[in-house]
Amino acid sequence: MTIKGKFYGIGVGPGDPQLITLKAVEVLKHVDSVAVPKSRMDRESVAWEIAKVHCPLNIRLMELEMPMTSDEEVLQAAWQNAATQILDVLHTGKSVAFLTLGDPSLYSTYTYLLNLLKKELTPGQIETVPGIMAMAAAAAKVNQPLATGDEPLLVLPGIEGVDKYPEIPNLVVMKVSRNLPEVLRNLRESGGRAVLATRVGQVGEEIRELTEQEEMGKVDYLSLVLINR
Numbered sequence: 001m002t003i004k005g006k007f008y009g010i011g012v013g014p015g016d017p018q019l020i021t022l023k024a025v026e027v028l029k030h031v032d033s034v035a036v037p038k039s040r041m042d043r044e045s046v047a048w049e050i051a052k053v054h055c056p057l058n059i060r061l062m063e064l065e066m067p068m069t070s071d072e073e074v075l076q077a078a079w080q081n082a083a084t085q086i087l088d089v090l091h092t093g094k095s096v097a098f099l100t101l102g103d104p105s106l107y108s109t110y111t112y113l114l115n116l117l118k119k120e121l122t123p124g125q126i127e128t129v130p131g132i133m134a135m136a137a138a139a140a141k142v143n144q145p146l147a148t149g150d151e152p153l154l155v156l157p158g159i160e161g162v163d164k165y166p167e168i169p170n171l172v173v174m175k176v177s178r179n180l181p182e183v184l185r186n187l188r189e190s191g192g193r194a195v196l197a198t199r200v201g202q203v204g205e206e207i208r209e210l211t212e213q214e215e216m217g218k219v220d221y222l223s224l225v226l227i228n229r
Helices: 022-030 046-054 072-091 109-117 134-141 180-190
Strands: 007-011 033-038 060-065 096-100 126-129 153-156 170-174 193-198 206-210 223-228
Touching: 007 022, 007 109, 022 046, 022 126, 033 046, 033 072, 046 096, 060 072, 072 096, 072 109, 096 109, 109 126, 134 193, 134 223, 180 193, 180 206, 180 223
Parallel strands: 007 096, 007 126, 033 060, 033 096, 153 170
Antiparallel strands: 170 223, 193 206, 193 223
């Protein structure tokens, strides 16, 4: 059966509904269905809270469970189930927009889903709309560049590896919620400036400079650290 509908991957930015691109807003105004990933079905979706102000009141909402786990079998099953639900809608000729925080191309669940959908859709049926990344929004909040001149910028998905790149002057450390003490230890050893950014543009936002003396445990999952050494 020929698939007629179009699939969009929409980056909705870090949290502020005003930090969503004009392109994304235009798609959300006209798309037939919006697919919303949720870590658990009984939880609210941050991505939907950002996007819903730009969507028609009668838009069809597809809630897709994407559990936060390291179990590969569970993840594969969730991605396949989500892809099947989306393809069912696309088969009817309707369009679907999948929402993701930040940008779809950086550490996003969208990537795994896209790999499955590429097997069934033509390139012309897929459109990825980039979004403002939390790291860029956080840097803007403190009026600090991510990098200047010829300086390199390194983005790490966690604290592992921070010690391996002492020559890199600018780092962004994602997913620091459980390992912030390691970042603080590295800060004490290497010096420099570190800014903790939590829930950028959302309720509960906290952006502040870390000090070498402070002690801190686990922080919110939606947290990152900007390091300038």
